[in-house]
Amino acid sequence: MRALLMGGQACVFYGGAEFSRDTDFAILADSENLERLGAAMLELHAEVIAVPSLSLEHLRKGHAVHFRCQHPEALGMRVDVMSKMRGVADFDSLWQRRTTLQGADGTIYELMSLPDLIQAKKTQRDKDWPMIRRLIEADHAACKDEPEAAQLSLWLRESRTPDLLIELARHHHDLAQQLSADRPLLTAAILGDETALESSLLEEELHERRADKAYWQPLKAELEAMRRERAK
Structure with a gap:
């Protein structure tokens, strides 16, 4: 799945935060990637909460889709996905300049680049x-x-x-x-x-x-x- 970690979890990697309850991703909005996202959410026993439903139309318009995980190892974790954000480049550009990190256990993490993450943070939210x-x-x-x-x-x-x-x-x-x-x-x-x-x-x-x-x-x-x- 082509997805980039953003939001609070990415801020933890960049040293700007110590903890985040939610996991936010920027994703490529195409049919194949959406199928992969659906499969990943199925593994997490995650269901869409609130509105909108998961669809290419909603993602391409700029809506965020919100999931709540019920898998025992991720119980209660919220996952938010977006594809289009105000003032932020298209996903292909974000992917080309992404930051790739490898954890001590060998896990690969694909993050939104620091400049792009900062741009995505320019919102009306106080935090x-x-x-x-x-x-x-x-x-x-x-x-x-x-x-x-x-x-x-x-x-x-x-x-x-x-x-x-x-x-x-x-x-x-x-x-x-x-x-x-x-x-x-x-x-x-x-x-x-x-x-x-x-x-x-x-x-x-x-x-x-x-x-x-x-x-x-x-x-x-x-x-x-x-x-x-x-x-x-």
Whole structure:
């Protein structure tokens, strides 16, 4: 099955979280992959909870499908699957730049890349924004001595920690200047203006929250119509 771990469990792997109750996957929405997903959920004794039902139509529209596992080894675990997300690349692109990890027991884990995971976290949910901050801080702490160019760009583009942004801008002034065209708040970081930076970070977050709310409005209307139809 072509699926990428995302959500809280992926954040655990990246060092941004210590625990997550649910398991979230981005999956390829095609007939063959959906059959494999159905078989995997059957092995877990998992059933769809709430709405919508599992279908290519719902996944391709951007709905999440929610399962609850009843297998003794995964009793009560919730599994959520999605294929399309606001501002996130198509699955083929996500797959090409995925992160592959191997556990001590040889298990292979396919994760959404850190930049893509951060993009997927830009929602209207309160819990996602502190997680973005922790993900960048964890990556910086682990790699600050010998960062790759792509990591420096990621930190400057996505960090939500004012003092870290100011430090990065001080040590990588030219890159910060270059990226400020796409992220104007980096100008405040370059100037070392923490007050202006905090204000801009808040406005940046509010902008994404409003965009996510608008994105989900028609999808939520569809879900409500499904609930009413099922209740008849």
